[in-house]
Amino acid sequence: MADKCDLCLLGLIVLSSLLTGTCGVDDGRVFNRSGENVRLPCNNALSECTTTTWNYNRFRHSAAAELIGLGIKKKETERHERLSLGSDCSLNIKNVTEEDYGSYTCRQFVNDKQQGPDARVFLHVLHVSVSPSSSSSQTEISPGRSVTLSCQLYSVSCDYLVRSEGIDLLWVNQTGVDLKTDSRYQILFSSDHCNISLTTTLLNEDDNREWRCQLTLRNQLETSDRYTVKYSGEETISGISFRSS
Ligand SMILES: *[C@@H]1O[C@H](CO)[C@@H](O)[C@H](O)[C@H]1NC(C)=O
Numbered sequence: 001m002a003d004k005c006d007l008c009l010l011g012l013i014v015l016s017s018l019l020t021g022t023c024g025v026d027d028g029r030v031f032n033r034s035g036e037n038v039r040l041p042c043n044n045a046l047s048e049c050t051t052t053t054w055n056y057n058r059f060r061h062s063a064a065a066e067l068i069g070l071g072i073k074k075k076e077t078e079r080h081e082r083l084s085l086g087s088d089c090s091l092n093i094k095n096v097t098e099e100d101y102g103s104y105t106c107r108q109f110v111n112d113k114q115q116g117p118d119a120r121v122f123l124h125v126l127h128v129s130v131s132p133s134s135s136s137s138q139t140e141i142s143p144g145r146s147v148t149l150s151c152q153l154y155s156v157s158c159d160y161l162v163r164s165e166g167i168d169l170l171w172v173n174q175t176g177v178d179l180k181t182d183s184r185y186q187i188l189f190s191s192d193h194c195n196i197s198l199t200t201t202l203l204n205e206d207d208n209r210e211w212r213c214q215l216t217l218r219n220q221l222e223t224s225d226r227y228t229v230k231y232s233g234e235e236t237i238s239g240i241s242f243r244s245s
């Protein structure tokens, strides 16, 4: 009986190492919010980064764009100004945008031949947007108005992460309280759970109030984005509102 179990266990170990072995170096994951500087690690780096190439593609089967070729940044990519190669061959992206999500592959070449397996990192970007947007002058953010904050996870595999990996989005206030039970807020998920929106009517006392959208992976905080209410140019005193500029 014990022998049988041991055999079984051995079989499982061989099987699982075969399954993971086919992918080479484990795929990495980086979560961050838009506007941050991110570092994507290269897990197959050799001693010199002159062997390093970084490729980007948004979808698994879409054409890859070469961002870094043999340690040299490609000038023709539209975001080349925000990219740099770290001393450990990691890829640094400044002021990340929601458009930057996707798959990044670090690959080493020596004498035109690839060395070792690909090291892939998936970048997932959290981004909060507000409607009506504060940039359009006619729809000012002011007390009495209704606003909707949408928090979207930009990701190649968001629905998979939600279904199988335990990714969750939630809205909290400054003290970290989950707002879904507060009747002041209407909180809705999109059907794929990759977009959580918060709608509320603004109150006088909301000036400078911050609402945060948190992304958790198996209940661990991975990243968050936020929105701070600003009643610019308007002051409200005893319910009378007047413009200061
Ligand atoms: C970051 O990018 C946004 C546009 O995506 C731009 O409005 C902002 O000024 C940039 N910030 C910095 C510090 O470059």
Ligand SMILES: *[C@@H]1O[C@H](CO)[C@@H](O)[C@H](O)[C@H]1NC(C)=O
Pocket (backbone or CB within 6 Å): 148, 150, 151, 152, 190, 195, 196, 197
């Ligand atoms: C997220 O959902 C809200 C509410 O349905 C919608 O207004 C917003 O456009 C969505 N955002 C994105 C990025 O799809």
Ligand SMILES: *[C@@H]1O[C@H](CO)[C@@H](O)[C@H](O)[C@H]1NC(C)=O
Pocket (backbone or CB within 6 Å): 173, 174, 175, 176, 177, 182
């Ligand atoms: C956060 O929300 C809880 C519950 O709605 C409330 O008791 C608390 O005062 C709020 N904190 C802030 C800073 O708004």
Ligand SMILES: *[C@@H]1O[C@H](CO)[C@@H](O)[C@H](O)[C@H]1NC(C)=O
Pocket (backbone or CB within 6 Å): 031, 032, 033, 036, 037, 038, 039, 222, 223, 224
């Ligand atoms: C974004 O990424 C940087 C560098 O990897 C990290 O230091 C920072 O804590 C991250 N910020 C958030 C909000 O996740």
